[in-house]
Amino acid sequence: MLKLTRKVEYALIALRHLQGKKRSQLSSTKEIAEAYHIPVELLAKTLQLMARNEIIDAVQGPLGGYRIKADFHEINMTDFIEMIEGPLGLTDCHFDTECVQANTCNIKKPINKVNKSIRAVFNNMTLADITG
Amino acid sequence: MLKLTRKVEYALIALRHLQGKKRSQLSSTKEIAEAYHIPVELLAKTLQLMARNEIIDAVQGPLGGYRIKADFHEINMTDFIEMIEGPLGLTDCHFDTECVQANTCNIKKPINKVNKSIRAVFNNMTLADITG
DNA sequence: ACTTTATCCGACAATATTAGTCGGATATGC
DNA sequence: GCATATCCGACTAATATTGTCGGATAAAGT
Numbered sequence: 001m002l003k004l005t006r007k008v009e010y011a012l013i014a015l016r017h018l019q020g021k022k023r024s025q026l027s028s029t030k031e032i033a034e035a036y037h038i039p040v041e042l043l044a045k046t047l048q049l050m051a052r053n054e055i056i057d058a059v060q061g062p063l064g065g066y067r068i069k070a071d072f073h074e075i076n077m078t079d080f081i082e083m084i085e086g087p088l089g090l091t092d093c094h095f096d097t098e099c100v101q102a103n104t105c106n107i108k109k110p111i112n113k114v115n116k117s118i119r120a121v122f123n124n125m126t127l128a129d130i131t132g
Numbered sequence: 133m134l135k136l137t138r139k140v141e142y143a144l145i146a147l148r149h150l151q152g153k154k155r156s157q158l159s160s161t162k163e164i165a166e167a168y169h170i171p172v173e174l175l176a177k178t179l180q181l182m183a184r185n186e187i188i189d190a191v192q193g194p195l196g197g198y199r200i201k202a203d204f205h206e207i208n209m210t211d212f213i214e215m216i217e218g219p220l221g222l223t224d225c226h227f228d229t230e231c232v233q234a235n236t237c238n239i240k241k242p243i244n245k246v247n248k249s250i251r252a253v254f255n256n257m258t259l260a261d262i263t264g
Numbered sequence: 265a266c267t268t269t270a271t272c273c274g275a276c277a278a279t280a281t282t283a284g285t286c287g288g289a290t291a292t293g294c
Numbered sequence: 295g296c297a298t299a300t301c302c303g304a305c306t307a308a309t310a311t312t313g314t315c316g317g318a319t320a321a322a323g324t
Contacts (some may be wrong), residue, residue, distance in 0.1 A: 001211075001218060001221065002135065002136065002220055003223055004222045012239045013239050033237060036233050037233055038233070042189075077246075089133065089135060090135050091135055096216060100169040101166070102168070102169045104167060106145055106148045106168070107148055110262040110264065113262075118134070121246075121253060129242075130245075131242065131246075132240075
């Protein structure tokens with residue numbers, strides 16, 4: 001049904017939350033999870049992932065938490081989505097080679113065309129376009 | 133990962149196959165399934181679905197099979213995909229009302245914007261654009 | 265030093281979705 | 295009537311997503 005995963009949704013919600021804070025103020029996983037009713041552990045992983053990718057900063061220890069690091073205007077949405085939920089494509093056939101159809105498939109080219117159109121949508125969009 | 137279901141792929145492959153035939157010539161499920169290594173029963177259902185939606189014609193009995201009915205230039209891709217795999221959207225929140233986030237969600241609007249962009253891609257595309 | 269609270273991380277379990285199967289019906293040409 | 299086609303609902307299997315658990319490391323406060 002061509003949908004984004006919850007992890008991406010949670011990531012966006014969290015980023016938007018962080019944007020409402022002052023540059024230096026930290027938000028903990030718990031704080032965000034409770035504010036939006038998101039499972040803590042799952043949100044935690046998503047935040048960790050974003051921290052590893054330098055979208056946000058992580059500060060450990062008590063009084064720790066996360067704060068925005070990157071300039072959202074510079075984060076491409078294709079990259080962002082792929083960072084969180086892996087390769088972005090209409091079909092599997094671009095990633096794994098073992099497709100029984102492979103040789104006989106008559107829609108490889110057209111599917112590829114559509115694929116590009118979809119990717120283009122996200123390529124021409126930055127995180128800033130979404131989080132405001 | 134934002135992908136189409138196999139059913140849609142199979143549908144497109146089948147339609148493309150039918151296009152290679154003369155207007156009056158029939159192709160059976162078995163013939164198509166074997167040509168592209170698609171599970172017969174699954175393809176059968178997809179073809180039946182398309183027949184019900186008057187994209188193709190079904191002829192029963194031995195010597196029966198399917199042939200193209202609709203003008204592919206007139207079939208919008210959004211409609212086609214939704215016909216086969218149901219509602220097309222980036223998130224569930226547009227369909228079911230029971231989302232725990234609902235009230236507190238801070239990304240409803242932005243997600244909706246992206247959603248429209250994606251739908252636009254398929255809206256501005258007909259079956260003919262894909263099957264050639 | 266110890267306790268508390270935070271990030272960090274891998275492995276696991278539950279759930280939902282998709283893919284594929286099966287049994288039996290109806291239609292029709294021979 | 296037999297063979298072969300579409301038709302259709304219900305079922306099972308496979309896969310992917312979502313959520314949970316246990317335990318580690320980091321650092322602030324006492």
